[in-house]
Amino acid sequence: MSDSINIKRVAKNTAILYVRVLIVMLVSIYTSRVVLRILGVEDYGTYNVVAGAVALFGFLNTAMSMATQRFLNYELGRKNEEGLKAVFNMSLKIHLYISIILLVLAESVGLWLIYTQLEIPPQRFSAAMYAYQLAIVSMLINIITVPYTSAILAHEKMNIYAYICIIEALLKLGLVFLLPMLSFDKLIIYSILMSSVQILVFLSYYIYTKLNLKECNFSFSMWDKNLFKQMSGFIGWNICGQIAQMLSVHGVNMLMNVFYGVVVNAAMSITNQVNGAIVMFVNNFQTSFRPQIMKSYAAEEYNEVNRFAYIFSKYSFFLLYILSVPILFNIDIILDIWLETPPEHTAAFCKLVFWYSYLEALGMPLVMAIMASGKNKYYQIFFSITLSLNIIISYIFLKLGYPPEIVFIIKVFVSLFIIAVRIYFAKKQSFISPKDFITKSLVPSCIVLITTLPIYYLLRIPYGTSIATNILLTIALETIILLVIYFIGINKQERIFLLGLIKRKVK
Numbered sequence: 001m002s003d004s005i006n007i008k009r010v011a012k013n014t015a016i017l018y019v020r021v022l023i024v025m026l027v028s029i030y031t032s033r034v035v036l037r038i039l040g041v042e043d044y045g046t047y048n049v050v051a052g053a054v055a056l057f058g059f060l061n062t063a064m065s066m067a068t069q070r071f072l073n074y075e076l077g078r079k080n081e082e083g084l085k086a087v088f089n090m091s092l093k094i095h096l097y098i099s100i101i102l103l104v105l106a107e108s109v110g111l112w113l114i115y116t117q118l119e120i121p122p123q124r125f126s127a128a129m130y131a132y133q134l135a136i137v138s139m140l141i142n143i144i145t146v147p148y149t150s151a152i153l154a155h156e157k158m159n160i161y162a163y164i165c166i167i168e169a170l171l172k173l174g175l176v177f178l179l180p181m182l183s184f185d186k187l188i189i190y191s192i193l194m195s196s197v198q199i200l201v202f203l204s205y206y207i208y209t210k211l212n213l214k215e216c217n218f219s220f221s222m223w224d225k226n227l228f229k230q231m232s233g234f235i236g237w238n239i240c241g242q243i244a245q246m247l248s249v250h251g252v253n254m255l256m257n258v259f260y261g262v263v264v265n266a267a268m269s270i271t272n273q274v275n276g277a278i279v280m281f282v283n284n285f286q287t288s289f290r291p292q293i294m295k296s297y298a299a300e301e302y303n304e305v306n307r308f309a310y311i312f313s314k315y316s317f318f319l320l321y322i323l324s325v326p327i328l329f330n331i332d333i334i335l336d337i338w339l340e341t342p343p344e345h346t347a348a349f350c351k352l353v354f355w356y357s358y359l360e361a362l363g364m365p366l367v368m369a370i371m372a373s374g375k376n377k378y379y380q381i382f383f384s385i386t387l388s389l390n391i392i393i394s395y396i397f398l399k400l401g402y403p404p405e406i407v408f409i410i411k412v413f414v415s416l417f418i419i420a421v422r423i424y425f426a427k428k429q430s431f432i433s434p435k436d437f438i439t440k441s442l443v444p445s446c447i448v449l450i451t452t453l454p455i456y457y458l459l460r461i462p463y464g465t466s467i468a469t470n471i472l473l474t475i476a477l478e479t480i481i482l483l484v485i486y487f488i489g490i491n492k493q494e495r496i497f498l499l500g501l502i503k504r505k506v507k
Contacts, residue, residue: 017284020162045262063238072154077298297372352408
């Protein structure tokens, strides 16, 4: 594959997904503010904690999603149409089995968590139970949707994926306008409307794939024992990693609930939305190049896999850094304008969470290379052990009386060890060169960070300064960061390619 073909394809898909994420982000920012005001901090925190209890069971769905995309991309790389049909059918059947298992778990273990472990205001317990059951409905629909979205992404139909996501965002915006008009319990109504949106989204994916992708025709009679064994083994070890990931995110959220109550849950929810809105841009960039890594591995183009790993790792970090610094620089002003009265701890959480996201952006291309190999057993074991330290160490420090901010600091230090684990297994299983990755991705990223951080702190001004001054300083800071990335972060060949690309666009 030529550099120009791959990079142009990634650039085009990324641009399409950026339009999608921009609209979704703007809608999310607006709806979060309105929903927080309509529901109130107590109901907003309650909804997020019960939805988190359901999300505890979503690790199986996430594991299967990664497996489906891996096997579909692999068959596309081999240009095997029959293999594509077999993978889709087996994936959908396994998802149906998973949905039944999760329904049983949610109605047993999940209810036990709600009744015995979570701190929910007694007067809102009945409404919380309705919200919980409707969150289960949304979870089951999402599970069945995964094979269809995976097929769309594997074929790099990013425009279709973007259109449906935009429709979803607009539907959620519509329900925000509808919510104040309904006189029934707002928490229950909000939960019903959110579940209804998920049903409509599923129907959109189903109709498109049924009409346009040949392999997306379900057949009960189609069964491939060897493929089932391969996918089940891949899923089984992915589940180990997803359990650890689930405990790291939702388990810590529940610890916060136990030690600090629903107000801190609300602060964490807002923090995750701020972080998620920015990380969404990077995730879309990574979504656009994931098929390239998978297909290159299937075609045994291992040099391409190695090159993609360090290039996309570095660019993922630069993209996240460029997007996040203006948020960090103006976080207090942004929260005040956005939420009027943000929950306590929100600003501090936002300032800490991006450090974890930087490390994730750097390491995710390595994970894609490992997943492309299909040999994930030992990686998931070591990853799970390392990531599980988040919940264990957080509990110890919270028990000792440390403030809630400590969980984000712990997360950053654990992520440093995870990077080392990913480098080791990417070398062992996907022919990634640790030397190339360190010298061509980690080192340039660290140099950019070390060079620009002092400037960030130098330009910081006391809270209360005029918005116009903040805007000017933010522009100055972003300009400096872009110049440092251009002259230090990327090499000569990358600069030449970038200039050529800009010249072609201008013409």
